Amino acid sequence: MIINNNYLDEIEKILENKNELEDFKRYCTLPLKKSIKINLHKINLDKFRKLISNWGWKIIDPGFIEKGNIENDSFYIDREEIDFALGKSFLHMSGIFYIQEIAAGMPARFLDIKEGDKILDISSAPGGKSTQIGDYLLSYKNRPGIVVANDVNGKRLQTTAHNLNRMGIYNSMLTKLNGFVFGKNLGEVFDHVLVDAPCSGEGTGFKSDFSLKIWKRQEINKICGTQFQLLVSAIKSCKQGGTIVYSTCTMNPYENEENVSKILDFFKGAIELENVDIKNKSIGITEIEIDNETKQILSEQDAEKLARFWPHKQKTGGFFIAKFKKVKTLQEKYPNKENKIAPKNPFKIDTSKSLQKQVSNFIQEQYGIKVDKSKYLFFATSKKIYLTSPEFLEFKDILEFEKVGVPIMKFGGEHKFIPLHSFGTTIGGETNKKYINLNQDDMQKYSNLEDIKIENLDGKYKDREYVVIKFEGIGMGVGKIIDGKIKNKFIKA
Structure with a gap:
């Protein structure tokens, strides 16, 4: 294991106790316990626990979650000796759970999600947090809302698409855009925005020590600029009263507390910092040292609202979470410009009433499923039928997209529909024949x-x-x- 000395110097400055440095170094690259996120709209916690207990598996509560409107869904998992990897389990392959590091499972919980919400995950790949958001929305009984999963990297977005399909998150929409454009082009259209920002990745030493070996302050400064601009875009595109959650898998204060400080100043009076309510969390840093001078960046009151996950303290990956509430509209101050991200060559899709009737009748006749129009919207391309949520219609003509929903059927001969795998993982549980x-x-x-x-x-x-x-x-x-x-x-x- 190699950790850059410049990085260790930066960390030593912000440790509460300088004697912690050796522990920090040791825990940075230690393997973490296996952990999962349970797909709550498919299975409740009691049923999952009972099911796996028959196989000698058990889930262990990490002890971070305060009771709220979302049931705890992130757990360590222990299994008896078994001849296949956790990722090859049929429960994973069919979307009952997602393999996710414990700290990474926290940010989406703080979006104050309500039924029917429209939520942007501005930097979504590989999709774990998007599947979480979609799952929370689908856990409501009626309107499923929609999660817009965006990433500028097309290859990474393919992974997101795969994970959304596998988890049955049909209330989803994928976009391949520079995250800076949402605030400029759409205005205040989202109920909440998650900014799980691209970062230096110092907190992922348990996977690879690459980031720790090559750490350079100059590169950190570039990353900080990108993170700040993503936050600006997120806040501009969020509705008044909505929440914006900012998270990184890194430990230095420049990507974390200093960005929080800058964004509070930039949008002074329009946003407020809210408490990230996590048990046994470490709080934020109030001061940083620049050129041998100490600079205060946050008050103690604001620092206490933040959440840090230190590898040697919380025994997780290194992580940081901040939560903002938008208390004032910015539409007049920052009117959205001409929409340049509307579909230029829109997919030839059919969302007509006749299609809804045709597909609904087929599903009811063949599988006994009575389609709820408040939950399901079908659309057709030349080859397939997709399932999405009715909220898609609000974005269909204003947002260029790569993929929407989940493919559930393809067209066969004589105008027949042929069910695909995802038909079973999305609405198949409702069938009675x-x-x-x-x-x-x-x-x-x-x-x-x-x-x-x-x-x-x-x-x-x-x-x-x-x-x-x-x-x-x-x-x-x-x-x-x-x-x-x-x-x-x-x-x-």
């Missing part, structure tokens, strides 16, 4: 992309018929009956 419940062993085989032999079908299912795969009543995917087997359709999403 044409489904098969699999046991644990068969579900694992299904997630390993194997076909499943089913005994004693007794003519219940026609050959070449598509069925929803369920486990414990939860929709897990789609299969096709061929010669007494369930032909695996997992990879056809």
